[in-house]
Amino acid sequence: PEVVTKIAAGEVIERPASVVKELLENSIDAGATRIDIDLDAGGTELIRVVDDGCGIEPDDLALAFSQHATSKLETADDLFRIGTMGFRGEALASIAGVGQITLQSRTREAASGCEVKCDGGALSDPRPWNGSSGTRLEVRHLFYNVPVRKKFLKSVATELGHVCETVTRLSLAHPHLHITLRHNNRLVYDIPASAGLTDRIALFFTGEVRDALYEIDSGEGPMRLTGYIADPKCDRGNSKLQYLFVNGRWFRDRSVAHALQESFRGLLMSGRYAIGFLFLTIPPDKVDVNVHPTKSEVRFQENSLIYSLVRSTIKHRLLKENL
Ligand code: ADP
Ligand code: MG
Numbered sequence: 121p122e123v124v125t126k127i128a129a130g131e132v133i134e135r136p137a138s139v140v141k142e143l144l145e146n147s148i149d150a151g152a153t154r155i156d157i158d159l160d161a162g163g164t165e166l167i168r169v170v171d172d173g174c175g176i177e178p179d180d181l182a183l184a185f186s187q188h189a190t191s192k193l194e195t196a197d198d199l200f201r202i203g204t205m206g207f208r209g210e211a212l213a214s215i216a217g218v219g220q221i222t223l224q225s226r227t228r229e230a231a232s233g234c235e236v237k238c239d240g241g242a243l244s245d246p247r248p249w250n251g252s253s254g255t256r257l258e259v260r261h262l263f264y265n266v267p268v269r270k271k272f273l274k275s276v277a278t279e280l281g282h283v284c285e286t287v288t289r290l291s292l293a294h295p296h297l298h299i300t301l302r303h304n305n306r307l308v309y310d311i312p313a314s315a316g317l318t319d320r321i322a323l324f325f326t327g328e329v330r331d332a333l334y335e336i337d338s339g340e341g342p343m344r345l346t347g348y349i350a351d352p353k354c355d356r357g358n359s360k361l362q363y364l365f366v367n368g369r370w371f372r373d374r375s376v377a378h379a380l381q382e383s384f385r386g387l388l389m390s391g392r393y394a395i396g397f398l399f400l401t402i403p404p405d406k407v408d409v410n411v412h413p414t415k416s417e418v419r420f421q422e423n424s425l426i427y428s429l430v431r432s433t434i435k436h437r438l439l440k441e442n443l
Contacts, residue, residue: 132214132413135273136163137282139215139259141414144290145205146212147171150255153313154298157287161304162279164262164270167219172254175227178234181246184223185238187213205369210413217241218266219259224249240265284308288324289370292363292397295320317348317397325361329354329395334441336398338433343402343426345433349380350395352387352443361395366407368399371418376400379427383434387443398430 133139140157147155150173160166176184187210215221216238226233226249235249263270273279280303287301291311301309314320322330332354338345350361364376376398384394408419420426 132210133218133262134269135282136167136262136279137286138414139163139167139219139262140169140283141286141290142206142211142215143167143169143257143259144286146257147173147255148290148294148297149204149206150174152254152297155300157283157299157301158305159280159283159301159303162273162276163283164273164276164279165260167259167262168257170254170256172252175230175233175253175255176223176225177227178230178246181223181225181234181236182243184212185216185221185236185243205415215259218264218269219262220264222258222260223255224251224257225255226251226253228253280308287311289363291324292317292320293365293368293370321348321397325356329356329361332395334437336433336437338429343400343406343422343429345398345400345429347397347399349383349397349434349437351441352384352394352438354395355389355392356395358391358393360393361397362393363397364400365398366400366402366409366418367404369409369415369418371409372416373418375423375427376430379430380434383431383438387438396434400426400430402426 132142136159140163144155144157147169150171152171152173154172156170158166158168212221220240221238222235223238224233224235230253233249233251233253235247237244263273283301287299287309291297291299295314295317297311298313299309299311300307311320311323314323318330318333321333329350332351333348334351336345336347336349362377362380364371364373380396380398381394388394402420406421408421409415411417411419
């Protein structure tokens with residue numbers, strides 16, 4: 121692959137979990153209801169994601185690997201009203217620069233599907249493929265051609281842990297999805313489609329957390345906060361159950377995390393963290409998700425407004441419980 125591809129890939133694809141995140145986002149954008157993930161050796165040997173989404177037309181298969189050839193952006197304006205998880209058209213091109221890919225896909229209408237392989241940036245001719253409708257994407261030997269990056273990978277257990285965290289975040293944001301994760305042919309997660317977030321929370325963080333939850337909702341408005349906080353008596357030691365989402369996308373943000381923690385001031389034992397699953401809905405033109413290639417950091421136009429929305433909504437809710 122070209123140096124350019126490798127450099128771009130370096131920004132997005134750090135480890136197996138980065139690949140899993142991009143593939144899951146593509147499956148979600150394709151309207152999948154079920155996603156099966158298979159890993160070997162923490163994802164370093166094999167990552168396979170199979171979905172039942174809309175599939176890809178044979179003519180578009182090769183296009184999926186070319187940089188910025190996304191099907192999801194019509195004009196530059198669209199960058200500001202992104203309704204899909206992906207929008208840069210970089211992920212598959214980047215992954216293809218650092219791994220060996222087999223992409224198989226069939227649309228629901230088509231009688232048969234199609235397969236292409238991409239190895240070291242070289243694309244094979246498409247071949248017929250007779251699988252069920254949806255998309256099946258395999259990435260083998262991640263970083264086989266980038267030894268320095270391969271050297272920076274941690275143990276199999278650590279890499280698997282990162283993948284689990286990625287799956288957890290996406291599962292919380294999309295409770296209606298059925299997701300399975302297998303590692304070395306052993307089932308790690310079987311997450312059934314559920315009606316709402318609380319079942320998901322119980323699944324990942326025990327029923328004890330679920331039973332301590334208070335629903336929050338700042339009410340209709342241009343900016344809205346919904347989700348759950350847990351009673352401060354629910355003690356998870358010093359683990360940090362703080363999950364933040366904006367417009368359905370997980371993100372990390374010190375300021376919002378601080379607002380959550382501040383609302384619990386005086387209610388927690390020292391060194392403990394507030395538990396919160398916070399979902400912000402913000403007009404797309406007031407939040408920039410294009411700050412960082414992995415889209416895990418965002419920039420808000422009205423930072424202080426968001427800070428006080430989070431703080432006042434949570435404080436109000438705690439007061440209602442006489443806390
Ligand atoms: P982006 O998601 O930013 O558009 P990607 O590189 O992640 O770019 O994917 C490139 C294109 O390949 C997508 O725009 C989409 O058309 C197609 N594609 C990738 N994965 C899938 C999938 N699982 N189902 C359907 N189409 C897919
Ligand atoms: Mg994508």
